[in-house]
Structure formats: structure tokens, C-alpha cells
Amino acid sequence: GAGVSQSPSNKVTEKGKDVELRCDPISGHTALYWYRQSLGQGLEFLIYFQGNSAPDKSGLPSDRFSAERTGGSVSTLTIQRTQQEDSAVYLCASTSTAGMTLHFGNGTRLTVT
Amino acid sequence: AQKITQTQPGMFVQEKEAVTLDCTYDTSDPSYGLFWYKQPSSGEMIFLIYQGSYDQQNATEGRYSLNFQKARKSANLVISASQLGDSAMYFCAILNSNSGYALNFGKGTSLLVTP
Numbered sequence: 001g002a003g004v005s006q007s008p009s010n011k012v013t014e015k016g017k018d019v020e021l022r023c024d025p026i027s028g029h030t031a032l033y034w035y036r037q038s039l040g041q042g043l044e045f046l047i048y049f050q051g052n053s054a055p056d057k058s059g060l061p062s063d064r065f066s067a068e069r070t071g072g073s074v075s076t077l078t079i080q081r082t083q084q085e086d087s088a089v090y091l092c093a094s095t096s097t098a099g100m101t102l103h104f105g106n107g108t109r110l111t112v113t
Numbered sequence: 114a115q116k117i118t119q120t121q122p123g124m125f126v127q128e129k130e131a132v133t134l135d136c137t138y139d140t141s142d143p144s145y146g147l148f149w150y151k152q153p154s155s156g157e158m159i160f161l162i163y164q165g166s167y168d169q170q171n172a173t174e175g176r177y178s179l180n181f182q183k184a185r186k187s188a189n190l191v192i193s194a195s196q197l198g199d200s201a202m203y204f205c206a207i208l209n210s211n212s213g214y215a216l217n218f219g220k221g222t223s224l225l226v227t228p
Binding site for chain 2: 031033035041042043044045048056059089091093101102103104106107
């Protein structure tokens with residue numbers, strides 16, 4: 001079966017513009033996570049969705065960041081008024097049961113110029 | 114809050130030798146899980162091995178084993194018989210039950226396997 005799919009794989013945008021990053025989790029996976037990985041750094045947790053529960057947004061760095069998950073499947077991470085410090089690889093992961101092994105997508109590399 | 118510390122930013126090992134990547138953690142949860150992931154230059158995150166805090170035995174998966182010392186709060190990854198393809202970033206992570214079971218990752222260790 002298909003793995004976690006993220007699009008676009010690369011995104012270059014100008015400072016101040018909004019961007020949307022998409023994640024298509026593995027079919028049937030109820031839990032979905034967004035992480036951010038800056039150059040040479042570890043992964044920073046951003047947000048978590050589990051089924052129909054309210055998302056855990058505790059990792060979002062500012063109110064410019066938001067995410068939604070429609071129909072319990074595809075998720076979109078939106079960054080408004082992008083800043084240069086938003087440049088990073090944004091990774092999405094899903095799992096069939098919260099707390100079990102995360103399956104990661106290949107990420108979206110965002111560059112803000 | 115849970116925290117992972119990886120003190121080795123970079124490691125070298127010769128092909129066919131064994132190597133240990135260090136990981137220490139801090140948590141107040143009585144029950145937790147520890148993970149190791151590999152990230153090659155392609156960027157994908159590959160799950161390697163998992164250790165539950167109540168597991169009696171150290172986890173093993175092929176050439177990977179986890180040296181779990183609960184009292185010392187360490188969960189070192191041992192890679193035996195290193196291969197050139199093992200060159201990658203390695204991340205240790207702890208399950209954070211306070212944040213929707215998200216994983217808290219360390220900063221990683223870059224491993225280079227030399228011929």
C-alpha cells in the first residue's frame with residue numbers, strides 16, 4: 001500500500017506570502033502529526049490529530065501556523081505571512097494507533113526568500 | 114516534560130565494526146516508549162527500533178539493538194557489523210503522553226561509516 005504522501009516536495013515562496021502544505025496519510029491511520037525540521041536540527045512537534053478529537057496544537061510556534069484535517073484523512077498545514085525563519089522541512093507522519101510507530105512522509109522543503 | 118539528549122553530534126565507524134549511539138532521556142511518566150529513527154541523506158525517516166519502559170528485555174531488530182538502562186535513563190542504539198549504507202542521521206525519541214503521544218526527538222547523531 002501507499003505510504004504517507006506529502007505535496008509539494010519543494011516550495012519556494014516570498015516573505016509575507018501564505019503557503020499550504022498537504023499531507024495524505026496511510027489509509028486507515030487515525031492519528032496524524034506535523035513536525036518541522038530546521039537545517040541540522042531534530043524534529044520539532046507542531047500539531048497532532050487523532051480521529052475526530054480536537055487537535056493538539058501545543059507545538060505550533062505562532063498564530064501564523066494552522067492546520068486542519070478534513071474527513072479524518074488529508075491534512076493541510078497553512079503558514080500565513082511567511083517569514084524567513086519558517087524555512088525548514090515540514091514532515092507529516094501517521095499511525096494506526098496513537099503511541100505506536102510513526103510512518104513519515106518525505107516532507108516538504110519550504111524556502112522563504 | 115519529556116526530553117531527549119544526544120550528546121554526539123557526529124560519529125565515525127569503520128565498515129564491519131560495531132558502533133554505539135548515545136541517548137539519555139528525562140521523563141516523569143512511569144510508562145513511556147523510546148524510539149530510534151534513521152534519516153539518510155534522502156530525508157526520509159525510517160523507524161529502526163522501539164523499547165517500552167516496562168519491557169524486561171532489551172529490544173533487538175536485526176543488526177540493531179537497544180541498550181536500555183532504566184536507572185540511568187539511557188537508551189543507546191548499538192549497530193553491529195556496520196555497513197556503508199548505515200551512514201545517516203540517527204534520532205532518538207521518547208513518547209510524550211502529555212502531548213497526544215507525539216514523539217519528542219533529540220537533535221540527532223550523524224554517523225559516517227568508512228570503508
